[in-house]
Amino acid sequence: MDIPLPSRAALKAHAKRLRGALADAGTTITHAQALEAVARQWGARDWNTLSARAHDAPQHAYHPGQRVTGRYLGHRFAASVKAARLMPGGRHALTLRFDDAVDVVTSQHFSAWRRQVNCVVDRTGRTERKTSDGQPHVVIHAALAGA
Template structure:
């Protein structure tokens, strides 16, 4: 029985967890072996075949018209994806239409509400750019 196809990041995370669990159980395996086992669990003959099928596409639920959750400048949001374009493998330029505007200013003296935002997010669902407190500016939850 095949399982739903994970994203590339999810597949690699599965392999890391499998490797760690087997090592803890006294059966250490290498990284390549764990990738092969994940591929077999999903019905592929080897990792390269599974990798080709995944093709660094966006995570599930990140298609135009889909609803995503996340944070922008540490403010939680729910939004509809209005655009998505691959920048480089695993990194995507996304355009989001927020269901409710978020205030991007922390001052009590004035506000700046944003309803539409754009940004580049990587395989873990967050931007490389950080706020002054070290948090990613944009984070989109992976499903």
């Protein structure tokens, strides 16, 4: 199975996350060293070789670690994308991990809190599945930069 090569920007973001994770573990490396490590992970001789093979435009609208905001069953949320998979027709299968649990029950007699949800969103960030009043289960309003 061939895994498509991410964009240059995604590869650089990977290097930045790698550098941060290593720093958290007590190992300091330069950004250039992180780029070289990412290149080796993708089977390239060095960063320049990998960079030449990578595309300039991102291939996916969503990626793991990305921060998003929106509404789930009518409730506002802020979340991290835990998993993302590109599907046919430009749709994305996502696993969203909410910063704060969302009560998915409208009853005053009990609650049911969800911390994570799986969904499939279209290019506009909306699910095809809808509630009984016709609202999409998930609407992603914004993908936050810098994550």
